[in-house]
Amino acid sequence: MIRQICCLLLLSTLTACTASEAVKPSPQRTTMVATGDLGFLSTQTRHFAWHPTLAKVVADERVESDQVIGNMQQALKKALEAKGYQLVSRQQSPDLLVGFGLTLSSDMSDSEILQKTGLVPGLSTFGVDMNKYEKGSVLVALFEPQSPEPVWRALGQGFTDFERDGAKRQQGFNEFISVMLTAIPAI
Template sequence: MKKNISLALALFSCLYVSACVTVPQEKQINKNQLAISSVRDIPISYPLGSLFSLAPKYVKETSLKAAQTQAVYKLYANAIIADLNTHGYKSTEDASSSVFHVGFGIALASDLSDEVINDKFGITPGLPSNNEFKKGSFLIYIEDALTGKKVWRGAVQGFAHEDMKDTEREQRTAAIVNRVMKQFYATN
């Protein structure tokens, strides 16, 4: 009888100890994850039909080749123009006739850290870095043409998709621009 009780206690102890063992889980990283943040600086609204112009800002030193940088900026410029046009605003290349300017910049985390973004731009979405993927940032702002002051700022961080086909890249860029610009439209 004592032998059975001892055996039962030993078995129970083993089960109890094995139940207490925790297995660390691998962190799942979603390559499509986006972190988006924005802030309204001045309560100025622009009526539908207002003219806007683009004012791209380039990072001084980048790990991308010049042709790659130009291609990425062209993708984002086209997406910004299309999104604003869809929402009732009109693009112009004549900056002096525009009511507001849309400034934007794109950079990999290796070229522009979160700390620098926060210091220079004032907001950082805070997507955690990952050794598997290259983190990138898309910064955009609306500047009032009359006062020269920033009205709204938005920032998106995600992981670069270097292996995408051109049409997929265009769709992803349009989706990223649309998601951050929704925050501008909601406050305009």
């Protein structure tokens, strides 16, 4: 009997010991939030154009705004074309308009983003070396051509590494935008 009790005590002591590896926070993490109704999209909704006024970059001198706008348009075009949509000019009567905005946390806080867009993913900077990375926010909005208000919008946040070369940065951006547009149906 005593031998059985000793075995049980020894067994419970062994199972109570655990080892775990500390999880290192990653600057590659992202958060996203989306709102709106994509019900206006159908198999007849095939053509999109850039929104005439919503193509904005709010960032300091480390960011070349014109280049970022071009990169963003390239990423959006690639993601939407992969779903079957086609870019046309606004004069060609598109079925939807696509607008976007980008900012860095040093230029616009989460509370300012919430105030302007009504959305905020709230990406935590805990454990991230903010001397090397900066939190960036990307807004994508879809409009019906005659509507001044977006019918759908998504806001994503992630960390940008200014030391990353251009090709790798564009690849990461393409992947990020593709994930942001996951809810948009393919045609």
